[in-house]
Amino acid sequence: MKPSFDDLYLFAQTVIHGGISAAAQSNALQRSKVSRRIQELERMMGCQLLIRTTRTIELTQAGKRLFDLISEPMTQIEQGLSLVQEDQHELSGKLRLAIPAALISSAPVSAIISQYSRLYPDVALEIESRQESVDLRREAFDLQLLPSAEKVMDDSYVQFAILPYFSHFVASPKYLASHPSIESLEQLSCHRILTNRYNAELLDERLTLALRSDDLSLLRILAINGDGVAFIPQVHSKPSIESGELVEVLPELTKPLQQLTLIYPSALFLPKKVKALIELFRQQFQ
Known part of the structure; x- marks a missing residue:
């Protein structure tokens, strides 16, 4: 038997x-x-x-x-x-997402979530703040969004790179006017650096990390308030640079290219409600 x-x-x-x-x-x-x-x-x-x-x-x-x-x-x-x-109700049911806190409130991600909710009102979205790679199968997540600097816990998961971006140093004009000049990496090492967990590993070891936060909005606000030099993604600082609240520091420094990564357990039997969300991310970020 x-x-x-x-x-x-x-x-x-x-x-x-x-x-x-x-x-x-x-x-x-x-x-x-x-x-x-x-x-x-x-x-x-x-x-x-x-x-x-x-x-x-x-x-x-x-x-x-x-x-x-x-x-x-x-x-x-x-x-x-x-x-x-689910064939009869393929765009309904529950869809669970794991996204870092800083990205949940970002304008591009918020726009995608809003658009998805309008297009597929019968899908109940559950979004949790997760900073590290999660066990998607065991915790029943359909999709995770992470910076490429974070290692994915299971190599069998599908990893789809979207939104290449660079990070850079920014500070407020008031801060730069009231502190020692910054014309080299050595001079930058005398200043307070503000960054997040993903960018911290990219910093030169000579730099002083004064604050690390997963909240990119907080880092940008602290830089605007003159609390130090922030090392944050360009896409997050762009509006403040355009408004004159922030200026770039040492723009000639070479920084590594980073990416956001969409992660899902398997490409086989992928529900259409998940495919629809992946397609929105592709349209927005590629």
Whole structure:
């Protein structure tokens, strides 16, 4: 007799959720049933798959081989079944996004979210502020937007580069008039530098990082108020430069090209509501 699909599914769920209780809760089942089905699977396979402890589980060598074998096909089957079920209402339901806080309130992203909501009013958007790469499958996110400086936690995820941009140093005319001149990197090292977590790694080690914040608007406002020299994306400082509130510092310095990256678990069985949002990002940023 061959192992059943249901038992293989519950085994995969137990590994993904990190325990029998969590798998049972996620699938609205009793813990005893999940435990019993895994024991039956082990009996059918003729080997132990899990090492159970009081708080967690560990995979045996056989369990790891089985999970590697079935996890991706299981995910594809689940996605395919969900897609079939959504065929009648393909532009409805829930869509979850993970976006850094600074980008959520940015004008381009806000415009895309607003346009998507108008075009597809039956899709309920859930947007969470996340600064690092998240486990999209385990946390049930459909899409994440991140700067390319942030490493994606799973190399199997689809990564689509959009919006190339540069960052630069900016300060208010009042600040520059009341502080020592800045004509070289050495002179800049005597000033307070304001930047975010993604740009901090790009700064020369001689520079003094006085403040680091994930809020780009805060960094821009602090620079306008004369609290230091901000190192922020050009697209974020452009309106303030055009208004004269900020001026560029050491424009001749070479800065690395950066990008925003759209990340999603798989290109297979991608729901149309997700494809529609990806297309809006492409239209806006490419």
